[in-house]
Amino acid sequence: ISIQTPWMQQQLVPDLVVIDEPLTGLITDGAHKFFKDRLSILITTSTFSALTQTWVPGLFSYADGATTKHYRYHFQAIFLSILEAAREKDVLDFSDAQRKGYEEAFVWIFILLEDPRNEEELAQVAGSLLSGCEHHYRKSVHKVSRAQGILSKDSQTAFKRLAMDLCTVKTEAEFTATVEEIQNKFPQLFPWLNWWLEPEHARMIFDSQRTMSAETLASLPRTTNAEESMHNTLYHIAGQDHDVLPGLEQLVYAASWFELRHRNALSELTYLCFLYTPSN
The missing domain is CATH 3.30.420 (Nucleotidyltransferase; domain 5)
Structure with a gap:
């Protein structure tokens, strides 16, 4: 209604x-x-x-x-x-x-x-x-980094830096390199990362993956x-x-x-x- x-x-x-x-x-x-x-x-x-x-x-x-x-x-x-x-x-x-x-x-x-x-x-x-809500991605990064038993306190900062780099890198090569670094350093986060890497999600959040004009x-x-x-x-x-x-x-x-x-x-x-x- x-x-x-x-x-x-x-x-x-x-x-x-x-x-x-x-x-x-x-x-x-x-x-x-x-x-x-x-x-x-x-x-x-x-x-x-x-x-x-x-x-x-x-x-x-x-x-x-x-x-x-x-x-x-x-x-x-x-x-x-x-x-x-x-x-x-x-x-x-x-x-x-x-x-x-x-x-x-x-x-x-x-x-x-x-x-x-x-x-x-x-x-x-x-x-x-469509433009996704970057605020919600940032909240998700913060939440998963602090989830008990997933990341050590020493690795949280490095993960958050790499995760936020995905939003700002400009080329496909830089994006792929950042993804691979996250996958290699934090394999326990594969399910979380793969969801955000789905094309219909990535194009709404990450600059290098967008189909919307600048x-x-x-x-x-x-x-x-x-x-x-x-x-x-x-x-x-x-x-x-x-x-x-x-x-x-x-x-x-x-x-x-x-x-x-x-x-x-x-x-x-x-x-x-x-x-x-x-x-x-």
Whole structure:
């Protein structure tokens, strides 16, 4: 079940003007405390409002699970709201379900639009537009380095240095050499390393493996912390542990709260422009 007011949709489809500022893109994450049933999540996609200088919601979705299919429905709703845009730029929490759901929705919407590319070609395009959350990779490196019985204290620093080098090396040769060094020095971490080396994961995190253009990547935020902050704001405005229907009602209320804040900021800006307009 997705909820989007007309104002929320407008935030996802800004005026198509040429800008020199970095783009903020869209950020998507799942909140697990909004609904009482802990198997249910609130999926929120947010965009940055230049007017209020805050992140605002573009779409809320109630999901009774966190599978690829659940995220596909959410992203389908997003794409239907922003057909005017040539492509979308999202930062997702690093889960296979979110990534695959995004790609399936991307393929679905462009087939609906009778795009001449086949499903495989569209999936490749979708993958090239995805940017993973470097913050979550760093957290994973820190967590695995401190896991009891895996690395000695003396080797933790060396491992973390090599693991973070994977993010910054620029050439395939440097990347391969760093991978081999980690494999040789820390063979006990093969399963962890191999997961991050899967092409669909590596291209979202490691500079030398990316398919996204450098210009597009530079325009995007590198973490989903803004979305996590959005969840805290929603908890403050609308509470937590809701049954489904009361929760949906609270989401409508939250949307109106963000819209009112936006309108108040717009009114203040209009008033200031009126005050400082030179008279003839």
